[in-house]
Amino acid sequence: MKTPVAIYKKILDNLEEGVHVIDIHGRSIFYNNRMSKLEGLDPEQVIEKPLLDVFPGLSTETSTLLKVLKYETSIKNRLQTYLTITGKQVMTINSTYPIELNGKVVGACEIAKDVTELKEMSEEISQLRQKVSIEENEDQFRREYTNIIGKSEKIIQLLEHTEKVSNTPSNVLIYGETGTGKELFARKLHNDSRRNKGPFIAQNCAALPAELIEGILFGTVKGSFTGAVNRPGLFQQAHKGTLLLDEIHTLPLHLQAKLLRVVEEGEIRPLGGQETQKADVKVIATMNTDPLEAVEKGEMRTDLYYRLSVVNLYLPPLRDRKDDIFPLVNYFLKKYQYKFNKTVLGIDPSLLDQFETYSWPGNIRELEHAIEGAMNVIEENETISFEHIPYILKQRLSSKGQAENNIEKCLCERNLIEETLSKRLENVERYHIQKALKENNKNVSKAAESLGLTRQALQYKLKKFDLVQD
Structure with missing residues (x-):
């Protein structure tokens, strides 16, 4: 049976990556077949020779093997270009590690991947x-x-x-x-x-x-x-x-x-x-x-x-230029009617209203994809409506509408619809503060955290809205 060393060498010789090992004196002690093929050198030209004699294009500061040996720390995924003794220029991505025995660095090992491809x-x-x-x-x-x-x-x-x-x-x-x-x-x-x-x-x-x-x-x-x-x-x-x-x-x-x-x-x-x-x-x-x-x-x-x-x-962003939504919709309608050779009657006004109040996180690209998606499913001579737009956009528009309805319902219940905008905003703020306090058992710190406020800011608002805590 082969010795363990011979088995390990056989394994390393069959790797896709090149492996090069030097001792504490900077002499090569292992050089696998892949590294030999990569650098165009026979192992006899490398083994037992000082590294810089074989690779004159390197120095103690540019050689990753010698740097690892000197500083006793790993270098990972480093791009390196160098000349061999035969004049061949080599480009590799190297990961180099110190070799330790009994807590002392005794050499360095480099694993190289050819990036020629x-x-x-x-x-x-x-x-x-x-x-x-x-x-x-x-x-x-x-x-x-x-x-x-x-x-x-x-x-x-x-x-x-x-x-x-x-x-x-x-x-x-x-x-x-x-x-x-x-x-x-x-x-x-x-x-x-x-x-x-x-x-x-x-x-x-x-x-x-x-x-x-x-x-x-x-x-x-x-x-x-x-x-x-x-x-x-x-x-x-x-x-x-x-x-x-x-x-x-x-x-x-x-x-x-x-x-x-x-x-x-x-x-x-x-x-x-x-x-x-x-x-x-x-x-x-x-x-x-x-x-x-x-x-x-x-x-x-x-x-x-x-x-x-x-x-x-x-x-x-598109949410800051809402006046452009209608002309953009018309442009994309013309574009995809021509591309799909399909005629539609336009877009439903109620859907356009939803478009103009939506935040459009994907901006113009998201709007274009919405029109293109609708053009894929709509029949000839129909009007694009809510049912034709992509499912994800439907979900977003529905959740946004539901949130708005909840706020409107809250305002209606409090008979605040006819009040000024600033007053309405104050009452919405008051409502959410009271709701947060209730959900957190009147714990001001936890209520402030749930509202995204500091405790001091919430205390100020409690005084402002005369919401005194017992």
Whole structure:
């Protein structure tokens, strides 16, 4: 029977990941088959040799194995690029751990995953993106985004501001809730600018794997990693045009620093390249969260925020622009009647009233999906009514209506319907305070917690409404 050591070696040699172990002196003592294949080295070239003799592209500070040995702490999921003794460049994602015996570190073990396939996937994505006809896309954009629908004062002011800044060279930061139309405004900025003959490239930063982002943004140079070819990144593809970076705050902070340099200097350096390239690109960044909150939370670099927000546009949620609901409904009705080749007679006024009082947490996108959902089930020449809208929206509208009915009933029972608005609000507040006190057995602290108030705030209101506690 084989010795346990031979069995363990056999197991490790059959792993999909590379395994490399060094002793306390930095000499390699184990090197499995997968690591040998990954780095293009025979085990005899590695075993019993000092690590830096075999990998001259590394140093004591860049080698994850030597750093773990030195600082006696693990390093997980670290992207590493290095040269072997044969000159081969290798790119891996490594997890490295100290090896302890009797409480003392005696070596380090590294488990490496080859990311060549991921890089090849990124190359294919870039290649496919280039194959898309920019001219056809631009024609489509100009047809589809000629107008932004809306007649509310807020949207009119926003459109006027957009028109003023469309031809300036400054970068733009657009922020607003999900579904408010950030990409539409970005495309309008592009279409109304002098860059409208150039490409418009859009990329959601949150959809990119962290280890691929740099190559996708700035391009790659042949030989920069295993299987790499000369491939332009998004900045090269958007040259003389506009690059939209959606959810910019999801970029890793070290890449935000590189992006800042590109924005400031107008030059990029492809991954693995030695020379810089000009990048004449207008950057439009979008966020679905408050930029200052993202800065405070450490999700976005302060310097990048100030550089991108020279011009900033805030898109209000649909609940703050209720005057736009009717024109948007009409627009979506026309759009889906044409798409489904189906004629409807419009929308029931009572349903439209419900639409105009609903909060629309999903904003314009939710409204569009509601109309599209109704168009799927409605018969020819019918009027869209409550029964046709999607089930989830029905539930939301029903629960909202029930809550309003309960408040109205409460006011009716107290003969308060004819009172002024401020008086009615006071009585509704009084009612909920009394209800909370009753439900919490007159415990002021618990009642305050259930109402979302501090104890001091509730005490103030008790005095204000003369609700003295026994």
